[in-house]
Every structure is written in C-alpha cells, then in structure tokens.
Amino acid sequence: MLSPIQVLCSDITTLSLEPEPFASYTEADIISTVEFNHTGELLATGDKGGRVVIFQREPESKTEPFSQGEYNVYSTFQSHEPEFDYLKSLEIEEKINKIRWLPQQNAAHFLLSTNDKTIKLWKVSERDKRPEGYNLKDEEGRIKDISTVTSLQVPVLKPMDLMVEVSPRRVFANAHTYHVNSISVNSDYETYMSADDLRINLWHLDITDRSFNIVDIKPANMEDLTEVITAAEFHPHHCNLFVYSSSKGTLRLCDMREAALCDKHSKLFEEPEDPSARSFFSEIISSVSDVKFSHSGRYLLTRDYLTAKVWDLNMESKPLETYQVHDYLRSKLCSLYENDCIFDKFECAWNGSDSVIMTGAYNNFFRMFDRNTKRDVTLEASRESSKPRAVLKPRRVCAAGGKRRKDDISVDSLDFTKKILHTAWHPNENIIAIAATNNLYIFQDKLNSEMH
Amino acid sequence: MTLSKDTSMLGRGVKRKWSCLEELEAEGLPDAAEEKQQSASDESAESGDEAGLLPPRSDMSHLQQRQLVLGLCLEKLQRYQAGMELSLRRSVLLINTLRQIQEEMRSDGVGTCTSDVLLNGVHPDSCLLRDDFREEDMPVTCPGCAEGDAESLSPPLSPEFPSPEAAGDQQKPPPAATVSTFSDAVNAMGYLSDLALDDIFEDIDTSMYETSDLPSAWSAGSLWPVSVSLWPDEDVKMRPGSHSSAGSLQSCLTDLNELDHIMEILVKS
Numbered sequence: 068m069l070s071p072i073q074v075l076c077s078d079i080t081t082l083s084l085e086p087e088p089f090a091s092y093t094e095a096d097i098i099s100t101v102e103f104n105h106t107g108e109l110l111a112t113g114d115k116g117g118r119v120v121i122f123q124r125e126p127e128s129k130t131e132p133f134s135q136g137e138y139n140v141y142s143t144f145q146s147h148e149p150e151f152d153y154l155k156s157l158e159i160e161e162k163i164n165k166i167r168w169l170p171q172q173n174a175a176h177f178l179l180s181t182n183d184k185t186i187k188l189w190k191v192s193e194r195d196k197r198p199e200g201y202n203l204k205d206e207e208g209r210i211k212d213i214s215t216v217t218s219l220q221v222p223v224l225k226p227m228d229l230m231v232e233v234s235p236r237r238v239f240a241n242a243h244t245y246h247v248n249s250i251s252v253n254s255d256y257e258t259y260m261s262a263d264d265l266r267i268n269l270w271h272l273d274i275t276d277r278s279f280n281i282v283d284i285k286p287a288n289m290e291d292l293t294e295v296i297t298a299a300e301f302h303p304h305h306c307n308l309f310v311y312s313s314s315k316g317t318l319r320l321c322d323m324r325e326a327a328l329c330d331k332h333s334k335l336f337e338e339p340e341d342p343s344a345r346s347f348f349s350e351i352i353s354s355v356s357d358v359k360f361s362h363s364g365r366y367l368l369t370r371d372y373l374t375a376k377v378w379d380l381n382m383e384s385k386p387l388e389t390y391q392v393h394d395y396l397r398s399k400l401c402s403l404y405e406n407d408c409i410f411d412k413f414e415c416a417w418n419g420s421d422s423v424i425m426t427g428a429y430n431n432f433f434r435m436f437d438r439n440t441k442r443d444v445t446l447e448a449s450r451e452s453s454k455p456r457a458v459l460k461p462r463r464v465c466a467a468g469g470k471r472r473k474d475d476i477s478v479d480s481l482d483f484t485k486k487i488l489h490t491a492w493h494p495n496e497n498i499i500a501i502a503a504t505n506n507l508y509i510f511q512d513k514l515n516s517e518m519h
Numbered sequence: 520m521t522l523s524k525d526t527s528m529l530g531r532g533v534k535r536k537w538s539c540l541e542e543l544e545a546e547g548l549p550d551a552a553e554e555k556q557q558s559a560s561d562e563s564a565e566s567g568d569e570a571g572l573l574p575p576r577s578d579m580s581h582l583q584q585r586q587l588v589l590g591l592c593l594e595k596l597q598r599y600q601a602g603m604e605l606s607l608r609r610s611v612l613l614i615n616t617l618r619q620i621q622e623e624m625r626s627d628g629v630g631t632c633t634s635d636v637l638l639n640g641v642h643p644d645s646c647l648l649r650d651d652f653r654e655e656d657m658p659v660t661c662p663g664c665a666e667g668d669a670e671s672l673s674p675p676l677s678p679e680f681p682s683p684e685a686a687g688d689q690q691k692p693p694p695a696a697t698v699s700t701f702s703d704a705v706n707a708m709g710y711l712s713d714l715a716l717d718d719i720f721e722d723i724d725t726s727m728y729e730t731s732d733l734p735s736a737w738s739a740g741s742l743w744p745v746s747v748s749l750w751p752d753e754d755v756k757m758r759p760g761s762h763s764s765a766g767s768l769q770s771c772l773t774d775l776n777e778l779d780h781i782m783e784i785l786v787k788s
Contacts, residue, residue: 157604158604245607246606246607264606264607264608265607292611293611293615294611295607295608295611297608314608314611314612347584347585347588347616347619347620348616350612350615350616350619351612351616354608354612401584401587401588404588404591405591407595410608410609410612
C-alpha cells in the first residue's frame with residue numbers, strides 16, 4: 068500500500084478560525100480524537116473544547132471525477148461542557164477523549180463520546196422533508212383564523228434542505244472516579260465498556276443508571292499503586308473477550324465468562340525486559356499508550372513511546388513484530404523527560420486488511436509499516452507539503468551527525484510541539500485521517516484505492 | 520496556544536541545548552566534573568571504600584543523570600501543588616521513577632542513612648496517591664497519622680526544610696534547593712488530603728521547630744543520600760556533629776512521637 072499518498076481533501080482545516088498558515092488557534096481547537104464509522108462514510112473528530120465535528124464523504128459522481136470521495140463537514144455540535152467537581156475542587160475538562168461509532172442499524176447514526184467522567188450517546192439523523200399544509204397553522208406557523216378554514220387538507224411531506232439533527236439520547240454519568248481513557252462498543256451491539264485509570268465498567272446502551280464493574284485494579288492501600296490502566300478494547304468478534312493495557316507495558320486479555328470481576332486475566336502479554344537496556348526511563352517508555360485489535364481479531368497492535376508492536380493472541384511471551392517508530396529519540400530520553408514529551412500518548416491504527424499499521428510521531432510526521440514487505444515510510448502532515456492533489460513526499464530523519472541527504476531532517480531540528488497523537492484509517496479503503504494539533508488532514512492512496 | 524520555554528525547548532531548525540547531562544558529557548565542564556569527582560570520591564569514602572579512586576566516567580554520568588532525573592521528578596510532582604493537575608498515570612510513573620532512584624541510592628551503600636526512621640519518612644508517593652484521589656470511603660487523614668504505625672517523621676520534619684536560611688548557611692545553594700524541593704514536595708503532598716487540616720498541621724510543625732537547631736543537624740546530610748553526595752565537605756564535618764547531637768535528636772524524636780499522637784487525636788475528633 069505504500070505507494071504515493073495523495074492529499075484528498077481541499078478544505079482540510081475546518082476547526083481553526085483563520086485560514087492563514089501561521090495564525091494562532093485557541094487551545095479548544097486542538098483535536099483530541101478521530102474515528103471513522105463502520106462504513107467509512109462518516110468521520111468524527113472531537114476537540115479539547117468539547118465539540119464534535121462529523122465529516123461525510125461525498126458520493127462519487129461520474130460528472131466530476133475529481134471531487135469524488137472528499138469529506139465535507141456534516142455536522143458540528145457541543146458534546147461536553149466543562150464541569151466543576153465541588154467536592155474535590157477540581158475542574159472536569161470538556162475535552163473529548165474518545166469517540167466510538169455504533170454500527171448502523173437504521174437511518175440514523177449513533178456515536179458515543181466521552182470526556183474524563185461522562186459518556187454520552189448521540190443520535191445523528193437527517194431531516195430532508197417537512198410536513199406542509201397544516202389546517203390550523205399557516206406556513207409561518209401562526210395560528211389560522213378558524214373562520215377562514217373552508218376545507219380540510221391532509222398535510223404532505225415536501226422536500227426541504229437537508230438538515231442534520233444531533234440529539235443526546237443517553238448520558239452515562241457518575242461511574243468513574245478516575246479519568247476515562249477508553250470506550251469500546253461490544254460486538255453484541257448492546258453493551259460497551261468504559262475504562263479509567265483503575266477500573267473498567269460494562270454498560271448496557273439502554274441503561275444509564277447502572278453499570279457493572281468488570282476490572283478493578285485499585286489496591287486496598289493506594290500507597291501500593293504502581294500500575295494504571297491505559298487503554299481497553301473489546302474483541303471485534305467475541306463479545307466475551309476484551310483486552311486492557313497498563314502503564315507497565317503489559318496487556319491482559321480477559322474473558323467475561325470466567326468471572327463477574329475480571330481481575331484475573333486469561334492471558335498476560337508481556338515482553339521480558341532487556342536488562343542491558345534498563346534506564347531510569349525504561350518503565351515510562353514501556354507504558355502502552357494505545358491498544359487495537361486487528362480487524363481479524365487475531366492480532367493486537369500496541370504503541371509505547373518508541374515502538375509499535377504486533378502481538379499474536381496465541382503467543383503471550385513476546386510480540387510477533389516490533390516496529391521502531393522513532394528510535395533516534397532513545398538517546399534523548401532525558402531531555403524528553405525534562406520537557407514532558409516522554410509522557411505523550413500516541414495512538415495507532417490498522418488498515419482494513421491488517422497488512423499495514425500506522426502511528427504518529429513528532430514534527431507532524433506519521434509512520435506506516437507494511438507488515439508483509441517490511442517496508443516503512445515517514446510522511447508529514449503540514450500545510451506546506453499538503454496542497455490538494457499533491458503527492459506526499461516521504462521524509463527521513465537522520466541521526467545527529469549521521470550522513471545527511473538533502474531534505475533530511477536532523478533529530479535536533481524536530482519540532483516536539485507538533486505531535487501527531489491521533490490517527491485513523493478508513494475501514495475498507497486506503498484513506499487515512501491525521502490530526503495535527505488543530506488541523507485535520509485526510510489523505511488517500513489514489514493509485515490503490517482498494518485494500519490488499 | 521502559547522508554549523512555555525520548557526515545552527518547546529527544541530524548536531524547528533534551531534539547535535537548542537539538550538539537558539545539562541549531555542552538555543556536560545560532551546563538553547566536560549571543569550566545574551561540574553570537579554563537583555562530581557568530589558561527590559563520587561566522597562561516596563566511596565562513605566561506603567568505606569578506601570581506594571579513593573575516581574569512578575569511571577560512565578558512573579559519573581550515571582550519578583549525574585540520576586541527580587538530574589531526581590530533581591526533575593520532584594519538580595514535576597511539586598508542580599502538582601502549584602495547582603496544575605497531574606494525571607494519575609503520570610503521577611504513578613513519576614513516583615515509580617522516584618522509587619527506582621531511591622532504591623538505587625540506598626543500595627549504593629551510602630553509609631550514614633541507616634536509620635529506619637529517616638528512610639521510612641520519605642514516602643512522598645503514599646501521600647500523593649492516597650490523599651489526592653480520595654474516594655467516598657477513604658478517611659481524611661494527615662500523612663503523619665496515616666503512617667503513624669510506621670513512626671514516620673516525614674511530615675513533621677519536612678516543614679523545617681523550607682527554611683533554606685537555616686540549611687543554606689552551610690550548604691551550596693543548588694543542593695539546598697534540591698533537598699528543600701524534595702521536602703517541600705513531601706510536605707506538599709499532605710495538602711492533597713484536606714487543606715484545612717494541613718493548615719493546622721503546618722502551624723503546629725512550624726512552632727515546634729522554629730528555635731531548634733535541629734534543622735542544621737538533620738539537613739546536614741544524615742536524612743537522605745542526596746545530601747551526602749552533594750555536600751561532601753559538610754558531611755565530613757557534620758558526621759561527628761550529628762553524633763554529638765544525638766541527645767537532642769532523641770528528645771526531638773520523643774517530641775515528634777507526641778506530635779503524632781496529638782495529630783491522631785485531632786483527626787479522629
């Protein structure tokens with residue numbers, strides 16, 4: 068798939084208020100999550116200001132071949148508002164941590180969005196017809212004078228401009244003491260789970276006043292706390308299996324059939340530490356920031372600070388494949404610890420056929436690894452290099468002092484404030500969505516639209 | 520979004536200084552090298568090694584890095600006190616790093632810090648984790664009382680450290696800042712539980728130790744490995760000093776136990 072990637076969308080910066088390249092943006096515009104729906108027709112983004120923006124793909128048309136497949140804004144709404152916890156004197160951020168779509172079952176679309184504490188189910192529906200011809204009201208809605216009504220008519224539905232309505236259908240609140248980091252919809256389409264630092268809860272989509280606690284790693288004495296949950300996901304096909312990752316770099320596969328409280332894992336995936344590589348930062352860089360099942364359900368993809376790993380569910384002792392995302396940072400860990408970058412949480416993604424994995428890095432770079440050919444590419448998501456229809460040029464980072472080719476970037480010149488933490492891959496096609504701070508980039512592989 | 524200097528230390532196309540660790544390694548500044556030589560040789564003296572040889576360069580860098588990481592760790596944990604919220608994940612990772620450094624320092628065999636009381640008191644993690652994310656069923660306790668069983672002296676001790684004038688007279692400013700930073704962090708952890716309670720707590724502590732010359736003896740280096748390595752001269756001087764003040768130490772220990780007892784009563788009421 069790693070053939071040239073083309074810039075798909077023209078209107079790529081929909082969240083910033085000013086189109087100039089170097090205009091400042093507010094912190095609320097920073098995109099905090101990106102997610103395609105199950106068909107790839109819709110793409111949702113959440114930001115730090117609690118807003119959700121949904122993009123819809125324009126249907127391909129024969130008449131205008133070059134405008135086909137572009138994503139345009141479909142709907143924007145305020146999902147979460149900032150709250151204040153009076154008991155603890157803490158502000159609850161409205162930042163959207165995760166969005167997950169429900170599989171579509173009727174004309175409307177449903178998605179779950181969550182901030183640190185509250186999960187909400189939103190219904191997104193279209194209205195393109197409206198009733199006309201009321202007997203008691205006129206077209207502007209004013210009550211008619213009854214004496215002027217001489218005959219009865221049946222109101223008919225007439226087409227109108229498309230209107231997208233978004234309404235909150237459920238609010239799942241007050242179930243998390245700690246910050247929610249993940250939500251995952253179960254393959255049974257009836258339940259979903261929400262995970263915070265120490266606990267995972269199982270919800271029924273229709274029931275908001277109750278949830279089941281299925282994982283609890285809070286120690287009796289908080290002084291003994293050494294590990295937190297960093298991400299969790301349901302198996303794509305087996306509704307009884309789910310996985311959660313920890314800050315110590317372990318993955319635990321749990322089976323809900325075994326016990327009500329899944330504190331005891333069915334499988335523990337952990338790579339033994341290399342004693343020669345031990346440093347003060349070993350634990351921090353081993354913390355798993357994201358975990359994703361492959362579409363097949365056979366593999367797990369995890370991301371820690373420097374690598375992305377593919378695990379086989381049948382092999383717990385070590386990962387199947389390890390990909391170095393930006394190993395040139397290994398000698399810079401102390402500085403990255405100093406400026407807090409070492410705590411950044413990068414996400415990762417599979418392509419639809421599970422043959423390519425993708426993850427973000429610094430300097431607005433993102434990386435893709437082909438699992439079959441073992442080739443990889445580094446690309447940049449920036450305005451300068453992303454004119455519409457332009458082909459992205461592969462980038463290279465050379466180690467300080469190493470041989471430097473033209474256009475290479477030296478490690479010391481990397482901009483660590485430009486981090487690509489959130490990426491998403493279309494479920495069927497080679498279309499990717501990259502969130503770079505406040506900008507959303509959508510790229511497509513024009514040559515090979517189909518997945519292989 | 521404005522970014523502070525701290526976060527954007529590496530700008531685009533601009534060569535910035537990396538951490539002082541790399542700087543010093545690369546350039547081998549004479550001052551730093553000298554300081555580390557002193558600390559290294561003192562450490563070996565402390566552990567009873569009579570060779571007095573300079574440790575190999577990698578060890579010096581390791582010590583230096585450890586010191587740097589330690590300082591940063593404390594600074595980050597302390598930032599929490601300034602009102603900046605720290606995620607639980609980050610707190611846990613920082614505290615684990617702190618523990619790792621502590622373990623390493625203890626196992627390095629730094630001699631004078633053998634007192635269980637002293638090392639036991641250094642439990643920043645307990646305060647931070649327990650008190651901060653207080654739940655419905657968690658009793659509000661002050662750090663001292665909660666650790667009453669372990670005879671912790673940390674909370675009563677720590678307030679005296681923020682008086683750098685007492686400690687600073689005999690120490691070089693940077694080391695004093697490090698120790699006081701750590702103690703501040705330890706002390707500040709207590710704030711997480713209940714501000715009102717800790718205000719009372721603070722008052723009692725300060726009044727107890729204002730006039731005592733304990734601060735100088737404690738901060739001289741017998742409390743923690745950090746000070747031993749950083750104040751080689753003072754440590755040589757102070758070791759006899761701390762022995763001779765054992766008597767006053769003893770009375771202070773008694774006082775501190777009484778204080779713990781008083782605090783327990785206050786909290787339970």
